[in-house]
Amino acid sequence: MAVWRDRMKDSANPVGQPISPRESSLYRRSRSCRVLRPWFLPEDRVPTPEIYVTFRTCITADGQFTSNLRILLNISPYVKRSALAALKIGADLKEKNIIEDLKRVASLSRLGFDEKNLSILIEKARSMLGYIEQLNELDTEGIEPTSHAVQIEARLREDSVESFEEHDKIIEIAPEKSGHFVQVPKVIDAE
C-alpha cells in the first residue's frame, strides 16, 4: 500500500503497484501509463480486498497506445480518490496530446487552418476519434485483419505499350506549363 500511495502522489507516473504477483508483467507494461476512460467496479464494492481498474486506452510516455490493461488495486477510499485524480491528469495529458497530434497531422497532410477553423476541426475530429474508440470493446486478439473484402489473386497483364495521342490534353490541364512540360516551383535552393 505504501508503494502505491507514493506513486499516486507522483502525478507524472500515476499508476499503482499491483498487489498480485500474476499482475507483475502487466505492471511492467503499465509503469509509464497515463490514462483515460477507466472502468471501476460499482461504488458498493468498495472497499473490497481486490479490485481491478481496466484501462481501455492508455498512452505510454513514448506516445504508444495500449488497450485493455487490467491493473489490480488493493483499493481504499483514499486510493480511489487518488486514482481518480491521477486519471484526470492522464485525461488532460491525452487531451493535450490529441490536439498537438492533430496539428502535426494537419501539417503532414499539407492542410492549413486559421484559428477558428482549427478549433472547429479539432472539435469534430475529437468527436470522431471518441466515437471510433468503441471498437476497443471488442477483443480482437488473434483475429486476422481484412484489407480487402474479396480476396483476389494479383494478376499481371502484359507490359505492352498503348498509344495515347493526346499528350497536349494532359499538359493543358496543368495549372502552369511551359511548352510540353508541367512547370513546378523551384524545388532546390541554389545559393
Place this chain on the structure above:
Amino acid sequence: MLSGEKASSEEITKAFLNLAEKENENIGAFLTIAPEQAIASARESDKRRSRGAPLSHFDGIPIALKDVFVTKGMRTTCSSKMLENYIPPYDGTVVEKLKNMGFIIFGKLSMDEFAMGTSNEHSAFGPVKNPWDLARTPGGSSGGSAAAIAAGLTPVSLGTDTGGSVRLPAAYCGIVGLKPTYGRISRYGVVAFASSLDQVGPMTRNVSDCAAMLSAIAGYDPKDSTSIPGDLPNYHSLLSGKIDGLRIGIPSEFFSGGIDDEVRSSIENAIKTCEKLGAKTVSISLPHAKYAVPCYYIIATAEASSNLARYDGIRYGFSAKRNLSLDDLMKASRTAGFGPEVSLRIIVGTYVLSSGYYDAYYLKAQKVRTLIKEDFFDAFKKCDLIMSPTSTSCAFKLGERSDDPVQMYLNDIFTSPVNLSGLPGMSIPCGFSREGLPIGLQIIGRPLDEGRMLNVAYAYEQATEWKTRRPPI
C-alpha cells in the same frame, strides 16, 4: 429502349436537356449540362439506327452520371472546388462502355464532395433537394443521381457506393439503387475515395432497368486489378419473379431500437409480401454489425487520406497563386481546394495511420472488419439473402444533422457493413411515410449473387404498386 419511329434520340435528348435546364433551379441535381456534346452524339445515334446498325438496344438513350465518373472532354468536378475546372483527357472504363453502347451522356450530377457524405450537403456547389419534399435531403453521396431520377430528369444514372452512397439516396428518393459485389464493376476512371470499399452501382426507376444497367457496365477490366474475372450473367434474363422456397434472413440487430416505427412496419410488410410469394424467413444474427460505422470511418478515412494525397495543385486541379515554394504551394492549394468535411477526413485518416496509432485504430478496424464479414458468412449458411431497412428513418431535413459528424455518419448504419464485407446490396422502394416520404428496403446477397438479389427485388416490385408513385413536383 428506343425502337421504331416514335421518337428520335435527338428529340428525346433535347427533351431531357430542356427539363434539366428548367428543373435544376428547384432540385440542384445537375452540376454540368452538356447540350452541344449530347445533341451531336444523339444525331450520330439517329444515323446509326436509321441505317439499321444501332450499337446496342441502349443506343440513343440519354443518361446523366454522378460527377465522380471521369468523362473525356466533359467537366468532372466531384462536387469539389479542387476539380471545379477539371476537363479529363480520357474516359473511365464504365463511361467508355456506356458510349460504346450508344448512351448519350448529357450531364453530370451533384454529390457530396469526393463522395464523402450521406446528405449531399457537403457539395461545394450547394445542396441537392429531395423531389418528394424540397426542404429535405436526397441522401448522399449520390444525391444528385437519386434526385434526378426521382424527378424524371434522367431515365437512369450511375452512382458510387463506399458506405451506402447508392442505397441511402435511393431509399430517400424512392428509386432502385444497387451496389454490386466488390470487384464486379471496374473502378478505372472513377475518382477514388476509399479503394477497398468503393464500388460503382446503377440507379434506376425500376428493377428491370437496374438489371439491364448492371449487365451493361459489369465485368473484368485489365485496368482495374481488383475487378473480378469470369463470365457475367445476363441479369435481365434472371428476372423470373419466382421466389418459391427462397430463404430470407432477418437480422434481429437491424430491427432493434433506433429505427422509426413507420420504417419498421413498412419493412415488416415487405417481408410478409415476400412470404406470400413463397419465400421463407429465417432469423439470423449479425452481432458485430453495430461496430460497422466506427470501423468504416477508420478504414475509409485512412484510405481517403492516401487517395487524396494526389491533389497537389501542380499537375491538375485547383492551384493557389504561384510564386510560392513547392511545399507552400501544395498547402495553399489543398487548403483552399478541399471543403471542410474532406479536410476533416484527410486529417482523421492521417491520424489513424500515423505511427503510434496505427495498431490501435487502423489494424484494430481491419480485425473488426473480419468479425463483421464472418457474421455475414455464418448467416449465409442459413439463408440465401438478407433483408433489412436501408436506413433508420426517411429523408431528414436539410441542415438537421450538419453539426455533429457522428450523427451524420450513423445514416450508414445498415449499409456500411455490406461494403466492409464486399457483398452486393440494393435498396428498393417499399412504402411511404405518413408525410409522403419514400422508405427503402435493403436486400443483401452472397458474393456475386446479384442475379438472385435482383430477382427477389423484381418479384416484390411486381407484387406492389410503389414504383408507380411520382413525387409532387
